[in-house]
């Protein structure tokens with residue numbers, strides 16, 4: 218691997234591979250759980266635009282929600298109606314089910330009404346079957362507090378609140394240990410993915426860098442044993458907010474699309490802009506193409522905002538934020554003696570450029586002694602954790618144990 222700093226120009230990576238990876242990671246795949254195991258169900262990803270409600274909605278027994286500063290994530294558990302006992306008309310509240318599907322959806326937190334409406338719809342359909350035990354709602358994230366009274370009143374069910382950091386780690390532990398095909402690494406040269414075996418010992422210690430609106434960094438030393446060792450306010454909310462001011466893009470996905478087409482060298486000052494074209498500062502490992510200063514060229518160009526291409530601005534800002542998080546992650550990992558770093562949070566959105574920049578930063582700064590891992594359900598760790606914490610104690614959902 219060469220030793221130039223992160224911020225590799227994307228044109229060096231095959232468009233075909235980028236498309237292939239992003240197609241493969243279309244989000245969010247449903248999961249299947251039953252007593253003998255858990256697996257990812259391969260199917261078309263679903264977004265808030267086209268949430269597919271279960272055919273027999275009365276089979277939704279659990280709903281979990283993680284309401285963050287930017288996005289509210291929902292998970293609902295649909296009991297399998299094909300197993301003999303669960304399809305019986307004699308279902309009662311003591312019945313133990315034998316398997317079911319976990320589906321995922323998300324809303325912008327500013328559209329919390331839509332999110333609560335979906336929960337209400339799922340709950341109402343369930344309630345029509347009068348002998349059923351009421352649906353339980355598990356809630357985490359800041360919104361579990363902010364919207365607690367509203368949810369309890371409007372949904373008229375018990376809302377159980379869980380701590381957001383505990384939920385992140387519970388969700389991570391489970392996904393890493395129990396879900397085949399969940400964890401992968403990205404080859405920084407080719408951007409090809411390598412899926413990892415499940416780590417039954419959790420590969421402790423490890424670190425979770427959760428990139429949501431802000432960034433939380435947690436060190437995990439054993440099952441459910443963790444400490445929040447750092448954080449940063451320069452996170453997903455920063456990219457989303459600044460690009461909504463600086464470009465015409467109206468959604469986060471549009472911003473990511475823009476960034477794919479841009480050339481950050483139009484706004485970033487490269488080492489070659491300072492030392493001269495084709496001349497780097499190789500003595501300290503800086504190539505001419507290395508970013509010396511993000512957005513550093515803007516001032517001397519003496520141009521107005523509308524004279525820059527939104528694509529270039531989007532690319533530059535995405536690189537700046539991802540690089541910065543990669544570097545902070547590396548410094549924390551070094552300080553706390555951790556080699557394996559999981560990146561979670563919806564900011565990643567399984568976007569190749571973002572994962573590439575994070576991987577490159579970790580490998581470069583650690584001299585290839587640390588590993589960056591990604592997850593297919595990267596934005597759903599918290600909501601998955603909230604579901605698991607309750608489902609395990611309640612004991613009537615077949616959650617296979619971590620072996």
Ligand SMILES: Nc1ncnc2c1ncn2[C@@H]1O[C@H](COP(=O)(O)OP(=O)(O)OP(=O)(O)O)[C@@H](O)[C@H]1O
Nearest residue numbers: 285286287288429430431453454457469562563564
């Ligand atoms: N469809 C989307 N709409 C808006 N932002 C998105 C979308 N998809 C991904 N993002 C990115 O994900 C970030 C939110 O990530 P996530 O849902 O993990 O955090 P959060 O729970 O809202 O925040 P926090 O945990 O800090 O309260 C946004 O700030 C944005 O950068």
Ligand SMILES: CC(C)(CO)[C@@H](O)C(=O)NCCC(=O)O
Nearest residue numbers: 359430431432433447448449450
């Ligand atoms: C405040 C939370 C924990 C809410 O999820 C998150 O947005 C975050 O970790 N922000 C960064 C705060 C910090 O500077 O440590």
